[in-house]
Amino acid sequence: MSNIDQQVAWIDICKSEDILPNMGRCALFENEQVAIFRVIESGVEKIYAINNHCPFSQANIISRGIVGCLSNKTVVASPLYKQHFDLATGQCIEDEAISVKTYAVRFEGDMIQLAA
Amino acid sequence: MSNKSNLVVIGNGPVGHHFLESLVQSGKSTDYNITVFGEEPRPAYDRVHLTAWFETRDAAAINMVEDGYYPANDITLYTKDKVLAIDRSAKTVTSESGKVLSYDKIILATGSFPFVPPVPGHDRENIFVYRTIEDLEAITAAAEKGKTGAVIGGGLLGLEAAKALKDLDLETHVVEFAPRLMAVQIDDGGGKMLRKKIEDLGVSVHTAKNTKNISDGENAVHKMSFADGQELEVDIIVFSAGIRPRDELAKSSELKMGERGGIVINNQCQTSDKDIYAIGEVALWDNKIFGLIAPGNAMAKAACDHLTGCGDSEFAGADMSTKLKLMGVDVASIGDAHGNTPNSRSYTYVNDRDEVYKKIVVSSDDKYLLGAVLIGDASEYGSLLQFMLNKMELPSEPEGLILPQVDGQSTGLGVDALPDTAQLCSCMNVTKADVVCAVEAGATTIGDIKDATKAATGCGGCAALITQVLNNQLEKNGVEVNTDLCEHFAYTRQDLYNIIRIEKIQSFEVLLEKHGSGLGCDICKPTAASLLASCWNKYILEKPLHGLQDTNDYFMGNMQKDGTYSVVPRIPGGEITPDKLIVLGEVAKKYNLYTKITGGQRVDLFGARSEELPLIWRELIDAGFETGHAYGKSLRTVKSCVGETWCRYGVQDSMGMSLLLENRYKGLRSPHKLKMAVSGCTRECAEAQSKDVGVIATENGWNMYVCGNGGMKPRHADLFASDLDDVTLIKYIDRLFMFYVRTADRLQRTSVWMDNMEGGLEYLQSVIIDDKLEVCAELEKEMSLVVDSYQCEWKSTLDDPERMKRFSHFVNSDQSDDNVVFTQERKQIRPKSKNESIELVVID
Numbered sequence: 001m002s003n004i005d006q007q008v009a010w011i012d013i014c015k016s017e018d019i020l021p022n023m024g025r026c027a028l029f030e031n032e033q034v035a036i037f038r039v040i041e042s043g044v045e046k047i048y049a050i051n052n053h054c055p056f057s058q059a060n061i062i063s064r065g066i067v068g069c070l071s072n073k074t075v076v077a078s079p080l081y082k083q084h085f086d087l088a089t090g091q092c093i094e095d096e097a098i099s100v101k102t103y104a105v106r107f108e109g110d111m112i113q114l115a116a
Numbered sequence: 117m118s119n120k121s122n123l124v125v126i127g128n129g130p131v132g133h134h135f136l137e138s139l140v141q142s143g144k145s146t147d148y149n150i151t152v153f154g155e156e157p158r159p160a161y162d163r164v165h166l167t168a169w170f171e172t173r174d175a176a177a178i179n180m181v182e183d184g185y186y187p188a189n190d191i192t193l194y195t196k197d198k199v200l201a202i203d204r205s206a207k208t209v210t211s212e213s214g215k216v217l218s219y220d221k222i223i224l225a226t227g228s229f230p231f232v233p234p235v236p237g238h239d240r241e242n243i244f245v246y247r248t249i250e251d252l253e254a255i256t257a258a259a260e261k262g263k264t265g266a267v268i269g270g271g272l273l274g275l276e277a278a279k280a281l282k283d284l285d286l287e288t289h290v291v292e293f294a295p296r297l298m299a300v301q302i303d304d305g306g307g308k309m310l311r312k313k314i315e316d317l318g319v320s321v322h323t324a325k326n327t328k329n330i331s332d333g334e335n336a337v338h339k340m341s342f343a344d345g346q347e348l349e350v351d352i353i354v355f356s357a358g359i360r361p362r363d364e365l366a367k368s369s370e371l372k373m374g375e376r377g378g379i380v381i382n383n384q385c386q387t388s389d390k391d392i393y394a395i396g397e398v399a400l401w402d403n404k405i406f407g408l409i410a411p412g413n414a415m416a417k418a419a420c421d422h423l424t425g426c427g428d429s430e431f432a433g434a435d436m437s438t439k440l441k442l443m444g445v446d447v448a449s450i451g452d453a454h455g456n457t458p459n460s461r462s463y464t465y466v467n468d469r470d471e472v473y474k475k476i477v478v479s480s481d482d483k484y485l486l487g488a489v490l491i492g493d494a495s496e497y498g499s500l501l502q503f504m505l506n507k508m509e510l511p512s513e514p515e516g517l518i519l520p521q522v523d524g525q526s527t528g529l530g531v532d533a534l535p536d537t538a539q540l541c542s543c544m545n546v547t548k549a550d551v552v553c554a555v556e557a558g559a560t561t562i563g564d565i566k567d568a569t570k571a572a573t574g575c576g577g578c579a580a581l582i583t584q585v586l587n588n589q590l591e592k593n594g595v596e597v598n599t600d601l602c603e604h605f606a607y608t609r610q611d612l613y614n615i616i617r618i619e620k621i622q623s624f625e626v627l628l629e630k631h632g633s634g635l636g637c638d639i640c641k642p643t644a645a646s647l648l649a650s651c652w653n654k655y656i657l658e659k660p661l662h663g664l665q666d667t668n669d670y671f672m673g674n675m676q677k678d679g680t681y682s683v684v685p686r687i688p689g690g691e692i693t694p695d696k697l698i699v700l701g702e703v704a705k706k707y708n709l710y711t712k713i714t715g716g717q718r719v720d721l722f723g724a725r726s727e728e729l730p731l732i733w734r735e736l737i738d739a740g741f742e743t744g745h746a747y748g749k750s751l752r753t754v755k756s757c758v759g760e761t762w763c764r765y766g767v768q769d770s771m772g773m774s775l776l777l778e779n780r781y782k783g784l785r786s787p788h789k790l791k792m793a794v795s796g797c798t799r800e801c802a803e804a805q806s807k808d809v810g811v812i813a814t815e816n817g818w819n820m821y822v823c824g825n826g827g828m829k830p831r832h833a834d835l836f837a838s839d840l841d842d843v844t845l846i847k848y849i850d851r852l853f854m855f856y857v858r859t860a861d862r863l864q865r866t867s868v869w870m871d872n873m874e875g876g877l878e879y880l881q882s883v884i885i886d887d888k889l890e891v892c893a894e895l896e897k898e899m900s901l902v903v904d905s906y907q908c909e910w911k912s913t914l915d916d917p918e919r920m921k922r923f924s925h926f927v928n929s930d931q932s933d934d935n936v937v938f939t940q941e942r943k944q945i946r947p948k949s950k951n952e953s954i955e956l957v958v959i960d
């Protein structure tokens with residue numbers, strides 16, 4: 001375990017299998033809505049977490065978007081008006097001025113965990 | 117008395133009308149008292165598309181004069197009032213109804229009449245010509261009583277008349293004096309190929325036949341006797357042996373005429389009397405009559421320019437090249453089709469299998485194109501015409517222009533090479549510069565170009581070339597005309613469809629691995645999901661298909677602006693029992709859903725949270741409802757009227773048909789949503805002509821309309837086929853929908869699909885009705901697979917407890933989304949807007 005891991009408190013959110021591959025789900029984490037995505041990239045399983053609130057529609061829906069990639073960035077398309085967000089950084093692809101919060105997330109055994 | 121001068125226009129055909137439009141456009145029409153005399157009972161109609169009258173049997177369909185256009189521009193039109201005399205010394209005209217008008221200027225636009233050779237018996241009953249709506253009405257009435265028909269004359273108009281007879285279900289003959297069809301426009305080889313193709317369609321062609329006499333027949337109404345001793349018996353005869361100018365007024369008022377008729381005009385279209393102009397088919401320029409619409413329009417413009425002084429266009433002759441579809445056969449003739457130019461060379465390509473004939477005539481040094489004949493495939497017409505008209509130098513081996521293309525090589529004309537002045541559309545006189553200009557002003561589709569310039573709205577022969585110029589210009593402007601679906605697939609939707617079918621691909625993963633790259637995206641995933649569903653129709657939430665679905669398909673409801681969903685159960689044809697209606701009310705009440713009757717004859721329940729969806733649907737399904745696919749790019753509703761069961765006018769059971777259709781096509785995934793409607797009679801209460809497929813009952817069956825659209829750009833549906841029985845109707849719809857699924861772009865409604873299809877309605881008919889591409893059996897098979905594998909997605913979902921989990925808002929909590937907040941309006945819920953701090957005052 002790295003130093004950082006020791007500093008932060010990792011909290012169990014759900015079983016890995018509760019989120020299907022290449023899909024997202026929304027989790028309640030310290031009163032915030034977090035969209036967690038499991039993505040298979042070139043055979044390697046990755047996990048991302050960003051805030052579930054879409055700054056364009058003001059609705060809590062990011063977790064229900066389609067996952068994919070645009071010019072090598074792994075992104076989710078917000079389901080209402082289809083803006084894309086970089087899952088690694090929370091940056092909106094269409095509008096430089098807009099980004100959403102990201103969260104530390106990991107697989108731990110068969111669990112998915114988030115950290116503050 | 118006003119100080120305006122008196123302008124009298126004699127003849128209200130297409131050219132006379134075009135003149136009036138030009139005059140109004142010039143802004144000078146207010147300088148004149150304008151009176152128009154027309155002999156026919158109605159204002160100008162589009163004679164070029166005369167045959168289209170048969171589609172609706174309604175003159176309005178080919179009307180050229182918008183309602184109120186003449187009165188709005190202070191133009192007085194007298195219909196059914198022929199001008200009998202022009203008195204040039206008193207400067208008056210006299211009409212049949214007795215009007216005597218003084219004139220300052222006259223425009224003669226009296227057109228021409230069909231020539232009927234003085235064969236004995238030519239004036240018998242049941243013998244017609246093919247020029248006016250009244251002619252077609254008479255032919256139609258006669259055809260009801262007859263079995264066989266002959267057209268005398270195998271020229272362009274004769275073949276068009278023959279098609280009409282064939283469509284009226286007559287056994288049809290074409291009798292031509294010359295040794296080949298269309299002797300004026302095409303050469304021997306072309307004539308042979310054309311004949312073969314027309315005979316394939318079941319029309320008998322008799323060439324080198326001189327009709328000597330027409331008398332009573334033994335087995336039919338007429339007996340035609342030919343110079344070679346042979347005979348032919350038919351019930352109906354249509355003469356189409358050429359046209360003659362209607363120059364009788366010029367004759368009696370002693371204007372200068374040609375030896376064989378026609379009123380002599382100069383480049384300004386003035387006759388020998390400077391106050392009288394002649395335009396259109398009645399005018400003789402350089403000893404030539406021009407029997408096409410484009411030169412007529414050019415004359416109208418020249419006359420208008422000269423009269424008003426607003427422009428300086430002149431009539432300087434016209435190119436008589438033509439491209440047509442005769443009985444579904446492409447025929448084109450350009451310039452010196454016969455190779456009459458001394459020392460010219462020609463190159464010919466003949467393909468007996470596909471029945472294609474192509475010839476080009478070039479100058480002795482191979483540098484310039486002089487003429488061409490294309491039969492069976494006229495796709496090169498546009499570029500060949502441009503080579504000739506603009507005297508552009510040909511590529512070094514000009515035969516390449518008509519030879520089949522070897523992969524990747526393009527020998528055609530680079531549209532870039534065309535000068536700005538090149539006339540792309542001769543019917544509407546549209547140049548390359550006009551098209552480029554329209555693109556600069558924002559046009560991006562051929563439809564936009566049509567709207568902006570009228571190009572390609574006449575004979576349609578220029579559509580392919582205009583599209584090339586359009587795409588070329590868009591490309592130059594940096595607009596992507598890249599047709600790749602997205603960055604992950606270098607294919608169009610249509611390519612992917614074929615790949616999936618041919619390789620029997622069942623999943624996105626395999627498609628991506630074999631033909632794509634990256635992870636996919638929100639464009640290609642739903643597209644692939646739709647294609648896989650169109651092809652194999654598996655349950656859309658089956659793993660891993662579920663990950664491809666847009667949220668609407670994934671939650672099987674449309675996501676609303678606040679993240680809640682709508683619930684729209686199927687109510688086929690809008691028919692619902694009171695009990696079911698009560699269930700809807702009870703469910704809506706229990707879950708506090710906003711309730712509305714939709715524009716599609718069903719009920720929409722809004723404001724369902726994702727976690728409530730399964731509970732709501734459980735109750736609906738138990739009460740016998742199914743999903744309404746309001747979320748899918750798939751069949752929405754089949755709107756229906758009550759039909760003959762209740763309505764005093766109904767002639768068929770529209771309700772029964774709409775149920776049949778809705779239940780057959782529900783669940784079909786397609787490039788965009790599909791809507792249908794069925795009306796019980798011609799009053800059309802179900803608005804079928806605004807639907808992708810509309811069905812209207814007739815005394816004898818059903819009329820089928822296709823490719824209508826409401827929405828952003830309304831388009832009336834086109835009549836596709838008439839008086840169909842149930843089985844044929846279903847067969848055609850099966851084929852049409854599957855062909856659409858195969859060939860449309862992503863999110864392209866049928867209206868846009870058809871408008872962008874080369875050949876349009878006729879082509880579609882040839883594919884679906886005549887099976888030109890020989891795909892109909894496959895299309896039907898594909899549709900029956902979809903029909904047989906239908907399942908209600910909501911029912912399948914509720915049957916599987918595993919799948920129920922995904923509807924909770926949180927993966928780790930039973931709480932609801934606290935961001936969803938409703939307020940009340942008119943006694944129902946609605947989403948609270950973000951800046952709504954005070955409760956709304958509810959007024960009801």
Ligand code: SRM
Pocket residue numbers: 674675682683684712713714715716717718719720746752753789791806807824825826827828829865
């Ligand atoms: C509910 C309804 C309006 C109503 O309150 O009556 C409706 C609602 C929506 N329409 Fe519609 N349309 C509804 C009838 C129509 C009609 C009328 C009809 O079908 O007779 C039309 C015009 C006819 C046509 O389609 O040709 C219509 C033309 C559109 C269009 C424009 C389509 C076009 O080709 O231009 C869209 C946008 C699109 O599909 O891209 C659209 C899209 C939508 C969407 C799906 C917008 C969206 O993406 O959220 C709306 C959501 C429905 C929902 O949440 O369930 N809706 N919409 C009607 C549902 C009918 C039904 O029972 O299924």
Ligand SMILES: Cc1cc2nc3c(=O)[nH]c(=O)nc-3n(C[C@H](O)[C@H](O)[C@H](O)COP(=O)(O)OP(=O)(O)OC[C@H]3O[C@@H](n4cnc5c(N)ncnc54)[C@H](O)[C@@H]3O)c2cc1C
Pocket residue numbers: 126127128129130131132133153154155156163164165166167197198199200225226227228246247273276362365395396397398406407408409410412440575
């Ligand atoms: C079936 C068919 C298909 C065709 N297809 C094509 C095609 O594909 N492409 C193409 O370019 N062209 C085509 N044409 C030819 C085209 O229709 C004509 O070139 C065009 O109609 C000529 O217009 P116009 O106004 O000069 O004459 P017309 O259309 O003949 O109009 C003249 C009008 O004047 C009226 N009139 C005559 N004398 C008097 C009078 N004394 N007083 C009052 N009114 C009078 C006539 O009744 C008539 O209504 C086709 C023609 C037909 C019949």
Ligand code: SF4
Pocket residue numbers: 757758759760763764765766767770795796797798799800801802
């Ligand atoms: S379309 Fe005809 S049958 Fe149907 S309701 Fe209207 S009038 Fe009656």
Ligand code: FES
Pocket residue numbers: 540541542543544571572573574575576577578579
């Ligand atoms: S050339 Fe006839 S429509 Fe353009």
